[in-house]
Amino acid sequence: MSWHITEDLDDFLARAGSFLRSQPVLHTLHLTVTERLRTYGSTAYGDEAPVFGVLERDGVARAAWFRTPPHWLTLTPLATEDAAALAVHLADLGHRLPGVSADRGTAVAFAEAWRRHTNAEATLWKHQRLYQLGELTPPDPMPPGRARIVDKADRELLARWFESFATDVGVAIGNPGAWADARVEHGGALLWETPDGVPVSLAAAHPMVAGQVRVGPVYTPPEQRGRGYAAAVTVAVGRTVRAAGAAEVLLFADLANPTSNGVYQRVGYRGVADFAVYDFTGPPPPQGQSSSRAQPSSVRR
Structure with a gap:
């Protein structure tokens, strides 16, 4: 599997749209944010261009993320090892992330890997529950x-x-x-x-x-x-x-x-899943380099 990264919303939706619509409850953030970008343009959330990623296997989307600078990266659910691998991959590409938002397990795995690889602090900023109306x-x-x-x-x-x-x-x-x-x-x-x-x-x-x-x-x-x-x-x-x-x-x-x-x-609302937002502090490494000074302390929860 490999990540396809793009700034082209149409390209992202062509690759990930069916996947996002397959679980509209868990993917509500991705669906609503991309709809707003489609309707109001790439500056709907800020002056910088949004960035998107799709995890593909045999041409089929398995996961997705987006970022609308200056906001954090937002991920669909990922296995622990895949979330950690993505954090390392983005750090090595030189992405400067202020934080990550995802379901709790994915967010913890990504934040821990980002902290180890970049020496940035990773602090729990918000713990949310997604509710569904019954x-x-x-x-x-x-x-x-x-x-x-x-x-x-x-x-x-x-x-x-x-x-x-x-x-x-x-x-x-x-x-x-x-x-x-x-x-x-x-x-x-x-x-x-x-x-x-x-x-x-x-x-x-x-x-x-x-x-x-x-x-x-x-x-x-x-x-x-x-x-x-x-x-x-x-x-x-x-x-x-x-x-x-x-x-x-x-x-x-x-x-x-x-x-x-x-x-x-x-x-009448009932809990569906817990989500977490982690804030990253401290400068990420220069593009293409990783930090060897990471301390053994865990991600702050």
């Missing part, structure tokens, strides 16, 4: 108010709340206005508003790809929390995308936040 269970009682799809008049509110959400979870974002424009364009967000028309919570959703829709972010301003608004708008967005034909409704939750995990489980 039987939708509205909260009882529902908070007062109603859900509605966002429109152009909500654009500034969406951008501001998205920026606040990113600050809360500690992630870098590109252009909040462009994110808001995309949600307004495809109707991909709902607001819960009080009976007097004040928006109090947001649940966004990515466009449907391969029958799956990934919900996120779900955001409630701090002063409105604890009143059931997040549960209500999460139920509303799940009902909406199912009515639009989604076979699978998915979302990620940070396991360090028991409140959000509890909300999602109460309204």
